Amino acid sequence: MTAHIIAACRSAVVPRGGAFSALSLDTLGAPVLRAALLQAGITPDQVDEVILSNAIGGGGNPARLVSLAAGLPDHVAGLSIDRQCAGGLDALLLAKALVESGAAQVVVAGGVESYSRRPQRLRTFANGRPPQPYDQPPFTPWPDRDPDMAEAADKFSETLDISRAAQDDWAIRSHEKALAATPYDGEILSLEGQDRDPFARLLFPALAARAKVVCGTITAANMAVAADGAAFCVVVSEQIYRQLGSKGIALLGGATRGHAPDMPALAPVAAIDAALKTTGMRICDITNAEVMEAFAVQAIACVQGAGLNPAFVNTGGGALARGHPIGASGTINAVRLYHTLMAENGTGLAAIAAAGGIATALILTA
Known part of the structure; x- marks a missing residue:
């Protein structure tokens, strides 16, 4: 039995403080979920489960919140997951497991993230010191092995001898490809007047060279900006797929x-290798790949380490030209991959790294 994605929809990706800054998780996610169901020809009462990735929200099972806001029936409990950046792809793999085990027939899987509306987090102390705000939670129990993400990326660039110029060039190409691309019909649901990713711009070498340095070779030009966005895929069983006569x-x-x-940037290579072995595919079978660009250096290392053909990678631009809504980013890549394969056929790969040294990869085929 094979799980099928029969619809995939996302919002535009908008940098924090932009057009989506007033939207809560449910007002950002619910319209996209409804659009995916409409695209699939699935009614709300047919949905067995919603799996939603969210990394920086306030907890409280946002999957349930978005499900109810989208008008799904009360029996849809909603399952929220947090594997940071990898969660958006993990939601799809969990959906696959549910439908292939027979535990569900229709699962809507995706991610929603609002950097603009994220709650402030406070770290408390045993000695009674006043609580202290923080952005990055601990990802390991060892502070000396839990670096800031930009610091880790810079260390990685030094280890693999990937220069700032190479990183800037990757970022420039990402923006060029994004500006040249036209979203597929049904890929992006227009919200707040945003019907395409607004961040993509002409990024010249001189402009990249003047970008603010974040850490070493890592700059504001070659790392993805924090953003708001939502994406969902409708995953169904073989039985439903055949009943609907779906494409x-x-x-x-x-x-x-x-x-x-x-060294989190190396994790996608291992995940890609495992995904290929699991599916019996080879890297030469991949005709299109959506590789996360949280940092240009991470994307470069992933492509080189996995042996991907760069001509097949992020053909419509990547996160450097869109932004990074953490928990949604993996599903956004999957939505883009779905529409590309629907238009062009072939076999596609989506891969993403996450803090703490983990990564997820999945393979789709038309």
Whole structure:
């Protein structure tokens, strides 16, 4: 039995403080979920479960919140997951497991993230010191192996001898491809007047060279900006797929793998290798890939380490030209991959790294 994606929809990706800044998680996610169901020809009462990735919200099971706001019936309990950046792909792999086990027939899986509306987090102390705000939670129990993400990326660039110029060039190409691309019909639901990703721009070498340095070779030009966004895929069983006579994409499989927590950029290579082995595919079978660009250096290392053909990677631009709504980013890549394969056929790969030294990869085929 094979799980199929029969619809995929996302919002535009908007940098924090932009057009989506007033939207709560439910007002951002619910319209996209409804649009995915409409695209699939699935009624709300047919949905068995919603799996939603969210990394920086306030907890409280946002999957349930978005499900109710979208008008799904009360029996849809909603399952929220947090594997940071990898969660948006993990939601799809969990959906696949549910439908292939027979536990569900229709699962809506995706991610929603609002950097603009994220709650402030406070760290408390045993000695009674006043609580202290923080942005990055601990991802390992060892502070010396839990670096800031930009610091880890810079260390990685030094280890693999990937220069700032190479990183800037990757970022420039990402923006060029995004500006040249036209979203597929049904890919982006217009919200707040946003019907395409607004961040993409002409990024010249001189402009990249003047970008603010974040850490070493890592700059504001070659790392993705924090953003708001939502994305959902409708995953159904073989039985529902045949009943509907749907056109769709087979969700062949995937894998999540861990790596050294202080070198997270290497984790996608292991995840891609495991996903290929799980599905019986080879890297030469991949005709299109959506590789996360949280940092240009991470994307470069992933492409080189996995042996991907760069001409097939992020053909419509990547996160450097869109932004990074953490928990939604993996599903956004899957939505883009779905529409590309629906238009062009072939076999596609989506891969993403996450803090703490983990990564997820999945493979779709038309």
